[in-house]
Amino acid sequence: MTSNINIVRNIINEDIQKEYGIQIGNNYDNIIMDVKNYVDSKVGKTPPKNMSSNEFIYLTNKKIYELAYPVIQQKLNNQKKQQKYQQNNEQNEQPIKTSQLKPIKTQQPALDNIGNNVFDPVLLKQY
Numbered sequence: 001m002t003s004n005i006n007i008v009r010n011i012i013n014e015d016i017q018k019e020y021g022i023q024i025g026n027n028y029d030n031i032i033m034d035v036k037n038y039v040d041s042k043v044g045k046t047p048p049k050n051m052s053s054n055e056f057i058y059l060t061n062k063k064i065y066e067l068a069y070p071v072i073q074q075k076l077n078n079q080k081k082q083q084k085y086q087q088n089n090e091q092n093e094q095p096i097k098t099s100q101l102k103p104i105k106t107q108q109p110a111l112d113n114i115g116n117n118v119f120d121p122v123l124l125k126q127y
Helices: 002-020 029-043 053-092 121-126
Strands: none
Touching: 002 029, 002 053, 029 053
């Protein structure tokens, strides 16, 4: 069954290469093996009486692929998102050059427009 896992790994690797342009090699063998063990636990390791060994191997490999490929895709997508997030943070942490700063215009309010009643002597006497 080890050679069958190699077949599934190679097919997944080819599809990931086409979709993402990267080789995953055996980095995701743990996922493939977990899925293989799951499929084995559900269908067994031997073909039913009405099925040839080749048909059984083909169907189990197909099932392993169908279950493992989306999990690997999700992990790769999460890694891409994480890399973009880190790149954005690194770009935001760049020191700001003084030439990039624009002067901020502030307008000082006129003193007579600030609540005159605050400085009213009558109000101050009550406190």
